[in-house]
Amino acid sequence: MQTVVHDHSQAIPRLLNASHENKWVAISSDYSRVISVSDSLRDLLRMVSDTTAIFYKVLPSDVSFAPAASLRA
Amino acid sequence: MKYRYSAASGHTNINGRYIKRPVVEVELSRGGHQRKFLALVDSGADHIMMPAAIAEVFQIDLNTCPRRTVLGVSMQPIEGFVSNLTLHINHQKDPFDAPVLFIDTDVPILLGREGFFDLYRIKFEQDHDIFQIVPTRLK
Numbered sequence: 592m593q594t595v596v597h598d599h600s601q602a603i604p605r606l607l608n609a610s611h612e613n614k615w616v617a618i619s620s621d622y623s624r625v626i627s628v629s630d631s632l633r634d635l636l637r638m639v640s641d642t643t644a645i646f647y648k649v650l651p652s653d654v655s656f657a658p659a660a661s662l663r664a
Numbered sequence: 665m666k667y668r669y670s671a672a673s674g675h676t677n678i679n680g681r682y683i684k685r686p687v688v689e690v691e692l693s694r695g696g697h698q699r700k701f702l703a704l705v706d707s708g709a710d711h712i713m714m715p716a717a718i719a720e721v722f723q724i725d726l727n728t729c730p731r732r733t734v735l736g737v738s739m740q741p742i743e744g745f746v747s748n749l750t751l752h753i754n755h756q757k758d759p760f761d762a763p764v765l766f767i768d769t770d771v772p773i774l775l776g777r778e779g780f781f782d783l784y785r786i787k788f789e790q791d792h793d794i795f796q797i798v799p800t801r802l803k
Contacts, residue, residue, distance in 0.1 A: 595794055596755050599689060599702060600668035604682075615770075620700070632770065633717040636699070645689060647702040648772040656685075657737045658706055658774055 598622055599645070612651045617644040665755045666794045670702075686788065686795045689754035690773065694722040701773050705786060705795065709776030712751070716768040719747060726766060734767055742767050751780075753797060 602622035610628075615635045617626040620643040629635035635646065650656050669684035686705040691698055699721055701714075713734070719726055729745040736742070744767040752759035762779030787796040 595666045595668055597668050598754070599687065600670040603670050603687075603702075631717075632715050633720065636717060636721050642698050643700065645700045645702060648770065650772070658704065658709060658771060 603647075607649055609652070611649040614649055616647050616649055617641075618647060619643075620645060665798070666796045667755075669790065669793050669795065684790075684793065688775070688797070690775070691752040691754070691759075692718065692722070693750045693752070693759070694724070694748075697722050703773035703775050705780075705797075706774040706776050707781065707786065707788075709774045711765045711776045711778045712762055712774065712780055713744070713765045713767060713771060713776060714773040715771060716745070716766045718773075719745070719766045722749065724766070729766075732765060734765065742769060753784075756784075756797065756799065758799070 599622055602618070606618060606622070606625055607616065611625070614628050614630055615632045616628050617635055617639040618624070619626055626641065626644055627635060627639050629638065632646065632648070667686070667688055670687040671682040671684045687702050688705060689700060690703045691700045699718070716726060724747045726745040729747045732744045732746055734742045734744045744765045746763055746765055748761055749764050750759050750761050760783055783800060785798045785800050787798075789795060
């Protein structure tokens, strides 16, 4: 029986709430806390020097997300 | 390796159930710099895509990169830039190099088909709340 990875799947709903929606968050590597939050990934990457931090875009809860994209040369 | 779909609090679908998405932790690296992100596995995306801000972290000069135009579901073209990064999916043995399309929007990292689905067999089992990522490369 193959192991199922849980690490972030259980942490995300525990750590994040409506205040994080539509923002970028930096989460500690053990998924125990949110280190920092910003509207801008560019700013967050400047603010958080810890290279073990995990960055995540929190999508708003009241929208459907359909990112599928194709290229046009 | 099997991964659990991730839910975000408050995200509900049309039937009022929590929306869960296939998200994995990935370490990006280039030139001795590393950063970790949670990325969405997206079989509908032609390529690996991410915000242009990430290219800046790795000191990629987008002015020297080939340009490509991206079309999303809105069919509005967005200018993008192609460069290479090394990606290491959490709980997978080996990192891999792949072309990445950087676009100047706030999109989450999308792990699309070229460069990712080429190298891994992805099996979505949403009815079991899991998805599987298995390397296919011959060593």
